Amino acid sequence: MPLLLGIDTGGTYTDAVLFHEEDGVVASAKSLTTRHDFAVGIGQSIEKVIATAKINPAEIALVSLSTTLATNALVEGQGGRVGLIMIGFDENSLDRNGLQDAVKDDPVIFLSGGHDGQGEPVADLDEKMLIKRLDQIGSEVTAFAVAGLFATRNPEHEMRVRNIILERTRTSVTCSHELSSKLDGPRRALTSVLNARLISMIHHLIEATEGLFGGLNITAPLMVVQGDGALISAEIAKIKPIETILSGPAASLVGAAYLSGLQNAVVSDIGGTTTDIAVLQDGNPRLDENGATVGGWRTMVEAVAMYTIGLGGDSEISVRQTGLELQLELGPRRLIPISLLAESYPALVHDTLDLQLNRSRYNELYGRFAVSVGREVAFKGALNILEQEMLVDLADGPRPLEKWLAKRKHHAALEKLVSTGLVMICGLTPSDAAHVLNLHTDWDRSAAEKTARLFAGNKNSKGYSIASSSQAMSEMVIDALVKKSDETLLAAALEGDPYLSPKLSETLLAGSTRADPNPFVDVKVNFKLPIIGLGASAHVYYPDIAAQLNTTALIPANAGVANAIGAVVGQVRVSVDATISKTENDYFRLYHSGEPKDFSTLEGAVADAEHILRVEAHGHAQQAGAGDVRVKFHREDNTAVIEGKEFFIESILKATAFGRPRIAR
Template sequence: MALLLGIDTGGTFTDAVLYDESSGVVAKAKSLTTHHDLAIGVGGAVGAVLEQSRIDPAAIALVSLSTTLATNAMVEGQGGRVGLVYIGFDAADAERPDLKAALGGDPVLLIGGGHDAMGHQRAPLDAVTLAAEVKLLAPSLTGFAVTGRFAVLDPSHEIAAREILRRETGLPVTCGHELSAKLDGPKRALTCVLNARLIHLLEALIAATEGRLSVLGISAPLMVVRGDGSLVAAEVAKTKPIETIFSGPAASAVGGAFLARAPDALVSDIGGTTTDVVVLREGRPRIDPAGALIGGFRTMVEAIAIRTCGLGGDSELMLEQHGLESHLKLGPRRAVPLSLLAIEHGELVHGTLERQLRADLPNELFGRFALRLNPSRAELPALEAEVLARLEKGPQAADKLIQNRRELNALQRLVNRRLAIMASLTPSDAAHGLGLHQAWDKEAAAKGMLLFSRRRNAMGLPFAETPDILARLIIATLTRRSAEFLLECALAEDGFREAGLSRHALAAAALDGHSGLVRIGLSLTTPVVGLGASAATYYGDIAGLVGAPSLVPEHAEVANAVGAVVGGVHVSAEVKVLQPVEGIFRVFTRGGTRDITDISEALAFAEVTARAQAEAEALQAGAAAVETSVAVEQKKAVAEGREIFVEALVTARASGRPRISG
């Protein structure tokens, strides 16, 4: 059977899995994700699985990549500068708050043209104005987004505008009708703008990945995981990078379902930065009907319904004072674990921690280091620029870097802007201290815990008597917070969306196992599938708190990379049928409209068209062969005692396994 290579780029690690279709996982490896150049981490992980397996790289028949690139770029406000060509809309439409925020000052061209709700042309496309304006804008842009009024019914103006833009500028162009068949022009324009902004980023990643694979002797076709868990050919993904939003979590959900053989479950993937929870129904992750919400923008992109909490193995650990009580606070921000920082900067970490352990009084900056993360592309205030410049030579102990409260605030602002990151004590360090993890520097973790345990509580006493007590408290805090989050996700799925329900006094009593005159209990009805490198460490206890079976399948630590190769190609195509006047049924297709006088003939034509479009797009997306199903949804109204056809939506779904080489 074929050998398949799955790759996932996560916030902390890049995972690779070599998968045999007949025998399962052959080899697996992790490499630290290299955020400045993701292809380096990809090369490290892939090189490791090749070395483990000793296979001929030419024997690999397919490579599939899941990536956080699109998600991270949107969250961090990265991407190119694009121009929106808005056909048939007026200035007020361009002022819609979400669209205006997504544009962020990028230019808008209001061009005459567009169609009405029945697909009739409202005005001819103003091609002359468009050609003249884009020549002036092109030198300052990386691409264009084109959205026409009711272009989902008749895309001809968007298509004509795309040809003009390509001819006059040579820049990439995204058309709204290619991303969604749903109405709501401004929302489609927002999705289109975000997609156009990401194109050059995903192109660069795919090119770099293909280059690294070529160096390693791998020439197999490359697929990319979409946000709904399906696969698409890399060449197609380049034009629709926004569809890779939630690519990583989607791959985890698919991989978790495959490995655990659990058709209905809560899949909980604990990473370094976040915990992602996805509901599985009949072996597939549930799709968010409202569209993917990312970076504060609600898009028209199909993606898994995912809930994310800023809680992971690398969550920053802080001490909070509440009156006379002191509590541990985890996250939501990620920190570099001390045990990991010590791998590359052992002299700095050990020397600093030993110096601080000799101090008479603890300091809030003890046990913390600062690292430069990304170069700034914008001019910074003087104090922030000065603090950032001090990090150019490498990580610095925070108590040596920071001289006063103003500088500390400046450092926090740099961290918030992802220009710097802190290294400090984390749950990963606690796990190393207790011998639960052994990948990094256990001695650095032990020193960090001893230092933190000496911090003073609200009563002026050491927070923990021993480092081991502190480590167990950290793990218990992570376990409890994770159980609360699982419970919150399950309650929301059942329709109970009131904030804080999982921390209500009764819910807390249930998690504590209270049993007095009243026995209080809460339990899940489906198993919890725990994924991630640390899942085996935590999820037995986490699932136990919520009264659910815990499934931590073999290879749970690389389930995302497994999901990248076991998924399939899934493509949907929609054709709408309206009745503009009684007795005329208008079918709207990508190639134009057709009026038919018989409803049965109109629906049959719509079904044939939708089926052909879905199958063609599935093959283009990389499917070897496809199976297609068609669903018809009709809306009717009753007037004067008789039923009247209003509209119909014909949806064809084509699915198949990806083509492989050899």
């Protein structure tokens, strides 16, 4: 049997696993993720795992990649600058589904055109206005997103706009009808905007990975994990990066099922940036029928029903005033742990921290540094002069924020650099707290201890410090992470229950864990399912998390590389959809990826649809990298009974093609 190589590029670590379909995990390795050039961290992990297994790289028959990059980018609000083109919509459509928040201050072009619910044009496409606006903004954006009114009924105008954009700008274009066949134009537009925003990031990751293979003598094809746990070819992932949101979490769920052997469990994967929670039912991931929600946006991407929050080992720690006391808050932004930065810049970090510790008055910028990621990206051109100057200054190394942020305008410029993914902040994180408490021993404990001591200098309105020592401060951080994890697990479990609100989670947990129980009511929380804890730091947190919820925690062997394992044990799965409804003149109209087609009978429309969908699904699966492809066809007729008579509403048709990925021979 051939060897398969699974890779997971997370926010903090890049994991690699060599896997044999009969023997299981052959070897595994970890390296720090190198955001300035993903190829460095990926290459280090590949080289380590090959050296550990002592194999010839040419023996690798398939490489499969899962990544939290897209998920983290959306959670942290990063990505390229997008031009959104709305065909047939008015400006009020930006107020729906969070579309305006997703667009930010990126340019939006409104064009006349679009179609009605039966796929008929409602107005001519205004090509002259499109060309005029493209000439104005073409160089300002890294990608375009196109959404047309009822484009899922007839994609003609979206396709025409795409062709014009490619002719005049050669910039990548995302059309909404290619991402979803569902109605709700503003949500399709939202999904398209997020896809376009991610293209340059995912393209960079895939190019970096593929660029390694030649030098390492790996000739295997590259696959990427989708958000539903299925695999697609790297070429498709480049143009549909939105399909990779929740890629890492989905891979971890597939890996959890393989590693644990459990059929029913709650899987919680804590990474550097996010905690991802999902449910295994009968050995399969539970999917979200309404589309994946990431970073507060409900997309139209079919994915694992994943509850994702910005909480991880590298989460930013901040304080807020609650009454007279200070309360810790974690995330959603990811920082570079101070203990990790000190490994590369020991003199800078320790000299700065020592000076700050010798001062009597606390400053919120103490213990924090700005670090250039070092990435070369197209949207650097969108930076203003101050932002460009600050980025150049960071090229010589990290800068302490206390000295670097001299004026208010510098704060705003730094936020812009962070939001575009060009700069990261370094400061105190749960990973540092774990080092202070000797729960982690990988990096510089002394730097973590000094920064925790500085952070403990935060004072409440009474003038008292938030903690008495670095030890006490670190214990508070770990307790806060455990508490937040418990609340999130409860909220995820309650989500979708019509009788219980997810907002109950905090109240229930408080009643269950309070030191002085209520004398009249006994409040207990008992999780019915075991928790599978995944991630490199799972062993640190999940025993306590499970204990608070009165359940058991299973942390399987190789839990720290479950994502990489899940990347290679999955299969290609592609679905295409169509609908049939009646027209005003009693014909049956088939809506699919092409122009609508009319039939005199329902069965005639269904027969044609089945043929079209089977062919499309089979072809898409092959393009996605599947070998032996099988196709299943599903039909669901919706009818209504009115005054004792049954009336046809619509038929929903789906063809699903699946198979294991092709491997090198």
